Amino acid sequence: MDRRCLLITYYFPPTGGGGVQRLTKLIKYASREGWQFTVVTADEASDLIVRDESLLKEIPPSTRVVRVPFEALQAQKVGARSTYFKRWLSAFLFLPDSRKKWAQRAWQTIQRLLQKETFDLVLVSIPPYSLSFLIPKIESVFHIPTVLDLRDPWTLNPYKIHPTPVHRWLDWKMEKKIIGRVRAGISAYGRVLQHYAANIAGFNQNNWAIIPNGYDEADFNGLKTGTVVKDDWFRIGFSGTIYSHLNHPTPLFRALAALKARKPESGEKIRFVHVGKSHIDLKKLASRFGLETQVETTGYLPHRQALEKLNQMDCLCFILDDSDARSRFTIGGKVYEYLRLKKPILALVPEEGEAADLVNRTNSGVVISPKKKEQIAAVLLNWLNGRQFEFVFRNIEPFRRDYQARQFVQLFERAVKNTTAVK
Numbered sequence: 001m002d003r004r005c006l007l008i009t010y011y012f013p014p015t016g017g018g019g020v021q022r023l024t025k026l027i028k029y030a031s032r033e034g035w036q037f038t039v040v041t042a043d044e045a046s047d048l049i050v051r052d053e054s055l056l057k058e059i060p061p062s063t064r065v066v067r068v069p070f071e072a073l074q075a076q077k078v079g080a081r082s083t084y085f086k087r088w089l090s091a092f093l094f095l096p097d098s099r100k101k102w103a104q105r106a107w108q109t110i111q112r113l114l115q116k117e118t119f120d121l122v123l124v125s126i127p128p129y130s131l132s133f134l135i136p137k138i139e140s141v142f143h144i145p146t147v148l149d150l151r152d153p154w155t156l157n158p159y160k161i162h163p164t165p166v167h168r169w170l171d172w173k174m175e176k177k178i179i180g181r182v183r184a185g186i187s188a189y190g191r192v193l194q195h196y197a198a199n200i201a202g203f204n205q206n207n208w209a210i211i212p213n214g215y216d217e218a219d220f221n222g223l224k225t226g227t228v229v230k231d232d233w234f235r236i237g238f239s240g241t242i243y244s245h246l247n248h249p250t251p252l253f254r255a256l257a258a259l260k261a262r263k264p265e266s267g268e269k270i271r272f273v274h275v276g277k278s279h280i281d282l283k284k285l286a287s288r289f290g291l292e293t294q295v296e297t298t299g300y301l302p303h304r305q306a307l308e309k310l311n312q313m314d315c316l317c318f319i320l321d322d323s324d325a326r327s328r329f330t331i332g333g334k335v336y337e338y339l340r341l342k343k344p345i346l347a348l349v350p351e352e353g354e355a356a357d358l359v360n361r362t363n364s365g366v367v368i369s370p371k372k373k374e375q376i377a378a379v380l381l382n383w384l385n386g387r388q389f390e391f392v393f394r395n396i397e398p399f400r401r402d403y404q405a406r407q408f409v410q411l412f413e414r415a416v417k418n419t420t421a422v423k
Contacts, residue, residue, distance in 0.1 A: 002034050002035060002036045003034055003035045003036070003120045003121070003412070003413075003416070004035070004036050004037075004038070004117075004118065004119045004120050004121075005030075005035055005036070005037050005038070005119065005120065005121050005122070005123055005412065006037075006038050006040065006110070006113060006114070006119045006121070006122045006123070007023065007027070007037050007038070007039045007040070007122075007123045007125065008039075008040045008041075008106065008110065008122065008123070008124045008125065008131060008134060009023055009039065009040075009041055009124075009125040009131075010041065010042045010099055010102065010127075010128050010131065011023075011041070011042070012024075012039055012041035012042075012065065013052065013053075013055035013056045013058070013059060014051050014052060014053045014055065014056055015050070015051060015052070016050040016051055016052030016055065016300060016302075016303070017050055017052075017241075018213060018240070018332070018333025018334060019125075019127075019151045019152070019333065020052070020055060021055065021216075021303070021333065022125075022151060022188075022213055022214075022333065023125055023149075024055050024058045024059065025058070025214075025216050025401035025404075025405065026401075026404075026405050026408055027039075027058075027059060027060065027063055028058050028059070028060065028216075028401075028405075029401060029402045029404075029405030029406075030405045030408055030409050030412075031060045031062060031063070033405065033406065033409045034409075035409060035412065036062050036063070037062075037063045037064075038063075038064045038065075038066065038113065038117075038119070039063060039064070039065045039066065040066050040068060040106055040109055040110055040113070041065060041066070041067055041068070042067065042068060042069075042070045042099075042102055042106075043067035043068060043069045043070065044069075044070040050241075050276075050277055050300045051300075052300070052302050052303055053302070054302040054303055054304065055303065066109060066113070068102065068105055068106045068109050069105075070099070070101075070102045070105070083243075083244060083279040084161075084243075084244040084245065084279070087161055088161050088163055091160075091161040091162065091163050091167065092163040092164075092167070095167060095170055095171055095174065096128075096129040096130055096154070096171050096174055096175075097127065097128045097129055097130050098128075099128035099130050099131070100128075100130040100133075102128075102130075103128070103130045103131050103133060103134060106131075106134070107134060107137065110134065110138070111141070114138070114141075114142045114144065119144060120144075120145075120412075120416050121144065121145050121146070121147060121412050121415060121416055122138055122144055122145070122146040122147070123146075123147045123149055123412075124138075124146065124147070124148055124149065125149040125151060126148065126149070126150060126151065126152075126154075127151065127152055127154075127157075129154055129174075129175070132148060132178045133178070135148060135178065135181075135182070136178075136181065139183075143419075144419070145183070145184065145415040145416055145418070145419040146183070146184070147184045147185065147186065147411065147412065147415055148178075148182050148184070148185040148186070149185075149186045150185060150186065150187045150188065150192065151188055151213075152188065152330065153189060153192045153326070153329045153330055154171070154175045154179075155168065155171050155172045155175050156192060156195060156326045156329040156330075157326065157329075157330065158246050158320065158321070158324045158326040158327040158329075158330060159243065159246055159330075176199075176200050179196055179200055179203065180200050180201070180202055180203060182207065182208075183207060183415070183418075184207055184208075184411060184414070184415040184418075185207060185208040185209075186208065186209050186210075186211050186408070186411060187208055187209075187210055187211075188210075188211065188212050188213055188331075189210070189212070189329055189330060189331070189354050190210045190354070191328065191329050191353070191354050192329055193205055193208055193210065195329070209407060209411050211404050211407050211408060212331075212336070212399060212404075213331070213333035213335075213336050213399075214336045214399035214400060214401050214403075214404050215336045215337045215339070215340040215399055215400065215401065216400070216401040216402075217340075217400050217401075217402070219303065219304065219307060219337075220307065220340060220341075223307060223308065223311050223341075224311075225311060225340065225341050225342050225343075228312070228313070228314050229312050229314075232269060233269055233270075233271050234269050234270045234271070234314050234315075234380075234383070234384045235270075235271045235272075235273055235312065235313045235314050235315075236252070236270065236271065236272050236273065236313065236314070236315055236316070236317050236346065236380075237273050237275065237309070237310045237312075237313030237315070237316045237317065237343070238272065238273065238274045238275070238276075238316070238317050238318065238319075239274075239275045239276055239306060239310055239316070239318075239334040239337070239338075240275075240276045240318070240332060240333075240334045241276050241277045241278070241279070242274065242276065242277070242278040242279060242280060242282070243279050243280075244279050244280050245321065246319075246320060246321045246324060246327065247318070247319045247320060247321070247332075248280065248319070248321065249272070249274075249282070249285065249319060250285065251319060251321075251348055251370035251371070251373070251376065252272065252317060252319065252346075252348060252370075252376065253272070253285060253286065253288075253289040253291055254289065254373050255373045255374075255376035255377040255380065256270055256272070256289065256291055256294070256377070256380070257289040257290055257291065258373055258374070258377050259377040259380060259381060260290065260291070262377075263381065266381060266384055266385075268294070269384060270294060270380060270384065271294050271295070271296060272286075272291070272294060272295045272296070273295075273296045273297075273298070273309070273313060274295070274296070274297045274298065275298050275301055275306050275309050275310060276298075276299075276300055276301075276306075277299065277300050278297065282295055282297055283295060283297070307337065307341070310337070310338075310341055310343070311341055311343075313343055314343070314344075314383070315343055315344040315345065315346055315365070315383060316338040316341065316343045316344070316345055316346070316365075317345070317346040317347075317348065318332055318334065318335055318338070318345070318346075318347060318348070318349070318355070319348040319349065319370060320332075320348070320349040320350065320353075320355055320370075321370055322349065322350040322351075322353075322369050322370060322371065327349065327350055327353065327355075328350045328352065328353030328354060329353070329354055330354060330355070331354050331355045331358055332355070335347075335355070335358065335359075336396075336399045338364070339362060339364055339393055339396045339399065340396065340399075342391075342393050344364070344365050344366075344383065344389060344391055345359055345364050345365025345366075345391075346365060346366060346368070346376075346379065346380075347359045347365055347366065347367045347368070348368055348369070348370040348376065349367060349369075349370070350369065351367055351368070351369050355367075361394070361395075362393055362394050362395065362396055363391050363392045363393065363394045364391050364392075364393050364394075364396075365391060366379055
């Protein structure tokens with residue numbers, strides 16, 4: 001008989017994005033391992049959330065999806081043009097995030113499902129971090145094993161805004177309370193667990209598994225990876241959402257402008273191609289650096305189309321501003337698909353951190369601090385001229401989604417077994 005999992009997540013297809021793909025692929029492959037899923041998720045219509053209808057095709061027919069409506073809060077309706085200001089205001093008003101009211105509403109649906117039906121396990125995937133507050137409720141009322149999937153760091157998430165030191169302290173206090181009592185957890189990042197072990201009394205790392213983000217081998221069927229378009233241009237691909245802080249492309253544009261000023265014939269051959277959504281005006285930024293004709297934006301593309309576009313690039317780039325110490329604790333889900341595409345990676349990230357560890361361990365590219373303009377320009381010039389361009393992409397198979405789904409299932413089975421033993 002199949003095991004049954006109740007999955008609680010705010011983001012789910014047709015919503016797009018890396019976090020959605022993590023759960024979509026989990027369901028796709030764990031269902032082949034004897035697990036069936038009922039998903040409680042949000043029903044939100046918002047132009048702030050990217051959509052990818054193609055991901056719905058990945059969900060097995062046996063999966064039931066229960067959508068709980070959500071109306072955007074006033075902080076998200078502010079008419080200001082600045083996306084950062086909207087996020088700042090939301091962070092100022094709501095801790096740990098603005099989805100807390102949705103979690104409270106979802107709790108009513110979750111109770112009805114757990115009262116009427118039998119589930120072997122509940123999986124709560126965050127962010128939004130307010131969903132984690134459901135775990136102690138579920139365990140105390142229904143005595144069912146509950147697993148936390150920490151897709152992104154919490155207070156260590158460099159994308160998370162803390163308007164004041166008081167907000168940061170209160171958020172950390174909430175995080176310690178929840179994490180300290182988690183009986184079974186999954187983290188996408190190992191350094192986060194090391195931080196917990198050093199800073200949360202009684203934290204038991206043995207109760208946690210590290211399952212990073214990854215890539216689905218099936219998504220690459222028919223793609224001849226590792227090849228490039230043969231013409232006069234050298235293309236730098238950048239996939240994912242660009243925010244007004246942390247992964248801002250200014251460090252790269254500054255290096256491109258310096259290279260163009262020093263060696264115009266070479267610098268003018270480089271193109272920056274962004275595949276995804278941007279919260280800044282990339283064309284305006286490019287104009288500031290004299291790169292108006294060298295920046296291409298596609299907007300958000302369905303997953304397969306995005307991969308096809310990235311496969312045309314000469315190299316792939318991601319950025320994490322190392323002026324924020326928290327950027328050492330994250331990577332970004334798209335990087336694993338960079339690995340599978342086998343394109344040289346230009347990692348403009350802290351030279352000591354989770355992202356640097358991954359690129360160095362897999363020998364998939366170069367790691368340079370975003371502050372080192374001249375070094376960035378030198379690497380690009382070498383690559384443009386075909387020098388120092390060989391990487392081996394070592395041991396990337398453990399990042400396959402089917403392999404990772406088996407790790408999820410192993411943890412699920414262990415959690416169910418431990419709960420049964422206690423009873």
